Amino acid sequence: AMKISRGEERIFVWCFLLAMMEIEGWAEIQTRHIFIDDPVSSLDDHNIFVTASTLYDLIEKHFNERKIIIATHHYGLFSILSNWLKKGEMSSKFKNNLKSRILSRKHGEFSLESIRGxxxxxxxxxxxxxxxxxxxxxxxxxxxxxxxxxxxxxxxxxxxxxxxxxxxxxxxxxxxxxxxxxxxxxxxxxxxxxxxxxxxxxxxxxxxxxxxxxxxxxxxxxxxxx
Structure with a gap:
């Protein structure tokens, strides 16, 4: 057995995800949605930018064929990635495919709220x-x-x-x-x-x-x- 660090584990998971995104032989139902949950939970703040950039490149390459859902608790990642997609140089092509929501809890109930409100x-x-x-x-x-x-x-x-x-x-x-x-x-x-x-x-x-x-x-x- 070989012991690996959490950082090495995260790198492996990312490599696996990136490889899956490139595979074309999956059944359509298996690749219709890509859900990425909390991608920066164990990364340092500097790597938030690298992670956001990697996610942005994935979205730009695959958003026409797949629906990509990203969930995060990190305000920095959410804000930066959302800003690139909404106001970046290529924002016009994402306009009709992008939704940003904040999970809110009010009166004991959870809801996804639009940032505009x-x-x-x-x-x-x-x-x-x-x-x-x-x-x-x-x-x-x-x-x-x-x-x-x-x-x-x-x-x-x-x-x-x-x-x-x-x-x-x-x-x-x-x-x-x-x-x-x-x-x-x-x-x-x-x-x-x-x-x-x-x-x-x-x-x-x-x-x-x-x-x-x-x-x-x-x-x-x-x-x-x-």
């Missing part, structure tokens, strides 16, 4: 995640992507669509330069090579944007004690 609470939750990571000293590269999403949604709410305008309104004189930096740091291909920590300059930028955003718009965000 919960937009305000959803983005407060993202901001809460960012503040908690900042407080705990656990800010990872993927948190920058979540921060970018908040900026994009604020700019969309204001009717402009440019995050540079939001950055300028919260006090950045070099808003265009900061926008380019944020876009570069949050490009999905970067995360195959990025370490799991932010360099001091990028961490300082994250802190400054988050602080100015919360101060300007007076978001009330509560985080748990360490």
């Amino acid at each position: 919960d937009v305000f609470l959803y983005h407060l939750r993202v901001l809460q995640i960012l503040k908690q990571a900042q407080k705990d000293g656990e800010v990872h590269p993927y948190h920058l992507a979540l921060l970018r999403q908040v900026l994009e949604n604020v700019s969309s709410f204001l009717g402009d669509g440019r995050i540079s305008k939001v950055l300028k309104s919260i006090g950045f004189e070099n808003a265009e330069e900061i926008t380019r930096i944020v876009h570069t740091l949050t490009h999905k291909n970067v995360y195959y090579y990025e370490p799991n920590i932010l360099v001091p300059d990028n961490l300082a930028l994250f802190d400054e944007i988050l602080e100015k955003l919360n101060t300007h718009y007076e978001f009330v965000i509560r985080v748990s004690k360490s």
Whole structure:
């Protein structure tokens, strides 16, 4: 017998899944739906981007022939993957095939709720995640992507669509330069090579944007004690 680590086990499972996706000899009923449950439960935060990118590539390749259902408890993975599919360069081709839902429990009953009806609470939750990571000293590269999403949604709410305008309104004189930096740091291909920590300059930028955003718009965000 050979003992393998949990990480090696996860790699094996992923290899098995990827191989199954390529097999064409299955009966139609066996490949009509592909259900991927909680793919990041034992991965570190850096690998969330790699996992999201892998899932995105699978969806792009197979979404016309198969229905792919992904369930996750990780807000970061959900938010990043949903954003790529809804607002990415190829979002138009997914438009009629994509549904994003949040499992909610109210009055003892569970229901799948559309994000549209919960937009305000959803983005407060993202901001809460960012503040908690900042407080705990656990800010990872993927948190920058979540921060970018908040900026994009604020700019969309204001009717402009440019995050540079939001950055300028919260006090950045070099808003265009900061926008380019944020876009570069949050490009999905970067995360195959990025370490799991932010360099001091990028961490300082994250802190400054988050602080100015919360101060300007007076978001009330509560985080748990360490």
